[in-house]
Amino acid sequence: MLTIKNLHAEVDGKQILKGINLEIKRGEMHAIMGPNGSGKSSLSSVLAGRENYTVTQGEVLFDGKDLLEMSPEDRAREGLFLAFQYPVEIPGVSNLHFLKTALNEIRTYHNLPALESKEFLKLTKEKQQLVDFNANLMNRSLNEGFSGGEKKRNEVFQLAMLDPKLAILDETDSGLDIDALRIVASGVNKLRSADKAFVVITHYQRLLEYIVPDFVHVLYNGQIVKTGTKELALELEEKGYDWLKEEVHQKESV
Amino acid sequence: MSEKSFYEFISNGVPGPEQKVNADNAIMPARKLAFSRFRELGLPTLKTEEWRYTNIQRYLKDAFTLAQEEEGTVTAAQISTAGIPHLDSYRIVLVNGRLQTDLSQIPANGKVTISKISDAAGNTQLQAWFDKHPHLQSQPFAALNAALFADGLFIEVSANASLDKPLHIIHTYTASANAFIQPRHLVLLHKSATLEIIESSLGLNDTAITFVNTVTEVVLEENAELWHYNLQSTIKNSRHLSHTSTTQKADSRYHHFNFTLPAAEMTRNNLSVALTGSNTETNLHGLYLATGQQHVDNHTFVDHLVANCNSNELYKGVLLDNANGVFTGKIHVHQDAQKTNAFQQNNNLLMSEKANINSQPQLEIYADDVKCSHGFTVGRFSDEALFYLRSRGIGEEAAKSLLVNAFAFDITDQVHIPALQDFLAEKIRQYVAGAINN
Numbered sequence: 001m002l003t004i005k006n007l008h009a010e011v012d013g014k015q016i017l018k019g020i021n022l023e024i025k026r027g028e029m030h031a032i033m034g035p036n037g038s039g040k041s042s043l044s045s046v047l048a049g050r051e052n053y054t055v056t057q058g059e060v061l062f063d064g065k066d067l068l069e070m071s072p073e074d075r076a077r078e079g080l081f082l083a084f085q086y087p088v089e090i091p092g093v094s095n096l097h098f099l100k101t102a103l104n105e106i107r108t109y110h111n112l113p114a115l116e117s118k119e120f121l122k123l124t125k126e127k128q129q130l131v132d133f134n135a136n137l138m139n140r141s142l143n144e145g146f147s148g149g150e151k152k153r154n155e156v157f158q159l160a161m162l163d164p165k166l167a168i169l170d171e172t173d174s175g176l177d178i179d180a181l182r183i184v185a186s187g188v189n190k191l192r193s194a195d196k197a198f199v200v201i202t203h204y205q206r207l208l209e210y211i212v213p214d215f216v217h218v219l220y221n222g223q224i225v226k227t228g229t230k231e232l233a234l235e236l237e238e239k240g241y242d243w244l245k246e247e248v249h250q251k252e253s254v
Numbered sequence: 255m256s257e258k259s260f261y262e263f264i265s266n267g268v269p270g271p272e273q274k275v276n277a278d279n280a281i282m283p284a285r286k287l288a289f290s291r292f293r294e295l296g297l298p299t300l301k302t303e304e305w306r307y308t309n310i311q312r313y314l315k316d317a318f319t320l321a322q323e324e325e326g327t328v329t330a331a332q333i334s335t336a337g338i339p340h341l342d343s344y345r346i347v348l349v350n351g352r353l354q355t356d357l358s359q360i361p362a363n364g365k366v367t368i369s370k371i372s373d374a375a376g377n378t379q380l381q382a383w384f385d386k387h388p389h390l391q392s393q394p395f396a397a398l399n400a401a402l403f404a405d406g407l408f409i410e411v412s413a414n415a416s417l418d419k420p421l422h423i424i425h426t427y428t429a430s431a432n433a434f435i436q437p438r439h440l441v442l443l444h445k446s447a448t449l450e451i452i453e454s455s456l457g458l459n460d461t462a463i464t465f466v467n468t469v470t471e472v473v474l475e476e477n478a479e480l481w482h483y484n485l486q487s488t489i490k491n492s493r494h495l496s497h498t499s500t501t502q503k504a505d506s507r508y509h510h511f512n513f514t515l516p517a518a519e520m521t522r523n524n525l526s527v528a529l530t531g532s533n534t535e536t537n538l539h540g541l542y543l544a545t546g547q548q549h550v551d552n553h554t555f556v557d558h559l560v561a562n563c564n565s566n567e568l569y570k571g572v573l574l575d576n577a578n579g580v581f582t583g584k585i586h587v588h589q590d591a592q593k594t595n596a597f598q599q600n601n602n603l604l605m606s607e608k609a610n611i612n613s614q615p616q617l618e619i620y621a622d623d624v625k626c627s628h629g630f631t632v633g634r635f636s637d638e639a640l641f642y643l644r645s646r647g648i649g650e651e652a653a654k655s656l657l658v659n660a661f662a663f664d665i666t667d668q669v670h671i672p673a674l675q676d677f678l679a680e681k682i683r684q685y686v687a688g689a690i691n692n
Contacts, residue, residue, distance in 0.1 A: 102647045
């Protein structure tokens with residue numbers, strides 16, 4: 001579904017991604033871990049189309065289409081979703097109006113008619129219950145005055161509503177207490193299916209106890225330096241990243 | 255006159271009121287007084303403090319006809335284009351300031367009078383209030399209007415009376431050649447009367463330039479309440495200068511909304527409220543959205559003359575393309591006006607590198623037990639907010655209009671008429687889309 005080949009990117013003239021290779025197939029759950037500043041969030045930003053990043057080399061194919069050529073909105077319409085690490089507060093735009101606009105723009109792109117209000121509300125109720133999102137927050141301004149946990153849960157609610165093919169969760173676990181973490185994880189698990197893929201970016205193994213990945217990748221210094229299964233996450237939790245860093249430096253010096 | 259600029263013509267050559275209007279008119283003495291006041295005041299230049307950012311000479315350099323006799327006609331079909339969808343109202347149609355009874359739905363309510371101001375000249379209430387507002391006395395264009403206005407509306411609501419739905423006043427302007435049009439209105443609400451007014455405008459002729467110099471006087475007697483919406487959206491070849499001057503007696507409530515939208519070349523609004531009785535409430539809301547080469551200037555003045563009055567002012571501006579905005583908000587709290595609450599805020603969103611805003615709050619406070627504040631901001635779009643919306647599949651155009659509507663929300667949310675709220679949201683969407691696709 002997503003093929004990343006030799007992806008290099010920079011921001012403000014500084015090289016951040018230095019040759020990422022990754023293949024993601026339908027139904028898979030990938031976790032990307034790594035120390036601070038390794039390029040995890042940069043990878044998600046480049047994939048979603050954040051404008052201050054410049055791709056200097058490599059390519060990304062999304063179901064055979066050149067992802068990097070597309071505007072951010074077209075990437076979303078093609079089925080890519082980024083759950084933000086820091087969801088933005090937009091006073092004056094109601095959560096529901098925002099979702100309706102997004103959903104209908106995506107439908108228009110696929111030559112589908114806009115949803116009737118009734119259908120939209122039905123869908124909203126269904127998804128809100130599925131991911132256990134507080135109904136009172138839906139009519140409020142987008143993320144305005146939401147707690148950290150409510151914002152993250154709103155990201156998962158949007159994910160449920162927009163129903164993308166590939167969802168990237170950028171440190172969705174950061175700032176969540178254990179109860180909120182469980183709710184968010186259970187929401188994500190309910191959305192897993194054979195035709196969808198997920199990329200979970202996280203610092204900690206804790207989230208992966210609830211969302212069990214098929215693959216774990218370690219990003220360090222702009223490259224994927226190790227790929228394994230869920231056991232790799234446990235190993236990292238136990239031993240930290242230093243042993244991996246040393247391994248990388250040894251390889252480089254050879 | 256055709257060779258001369260109109261600015262020079264009205265500065266030096268314009269004949270006085272007795273030459274032009276019916277000399278029997280009961281308000282002729284007031285017109286004559288105003289004319290001599292106009293002569294004394296003279297026209298503003300860029301050196302005049304209140305006109306520093308609006309070069310009015312530039313907008314008066316063309317040749318205009320002083321439209322006094324010109325009737326102008328308008329059809330029902332043309333009027334229907336000025337409608338606000340789903341708005342249930344009494345429609346009042348004016349052409350160049352003259353009431354068109356055949357196109358209007360004047361409420362058959364014995365408690366509310368709606369007539370031509372010329373027909374009401376004998377009304378003692380009109381005579382008592384006409385051109386009396388203190389802030390009009392120093393305004394040359396208001397004086398010119400009083401001296402030479404063609405016609406306008408007189409609206410009087412009896413004590414304790416109200417209407418079951420708003421009045422929608424549609425001002426249409428049409429002229430075969432460049433015209434200087436001067437409407438004059440007076441709205442008088444007696445004790446405990448209430449009214450909702452929506453004013454909107456329709457320009458019909460794109461080839462000739464119309465310069466509209468309007469004066470509206472509003473008088474709210476004790477405990478009266480007026481919701482006053484002014485929607486300024488007309489054609490490019492029009493220039494609008496207005497004075498809205500309100501007097502509030504004790505316990506009265508005045509809610510004024512000013513929406514300036516494309517595409518008039520120049521708009522200058524002078525809104526002033528004199529609080530002459532205590533325990534009044536004054537809410538002034540303004541939204542200006544300017545595109546192209548538009549120049550939009552809002553001057554407001556809240557005059558706290560007595561104690562225990564509350565005023566609250568919020569003006570927001572969205573400036574696109576090469577648009578130029580001016581906001582000057584003055585609050586004067588007199589020595590006797592203790593326990594005054596007066597707040598003022600002006601926020602601006604610049605959506606282009608070439609757009610510009612000049613904003614100056616002016617607070618003059620001579621009482622010591624008051625709560626007053628003012629603030630001014632100017633900002634650009636949050637790139638992060640725009641990216642967030644786009645990352646959800648919302649196109650750039652729709653995302654920007656969502657953000658502009660969000661910015662305007664503090665104002666539009668205060669509008670008490672849902673049809674008008676929807677209309678404004680849709681207009682904002684259209685104009686933002688138009689500016690982006692330009």
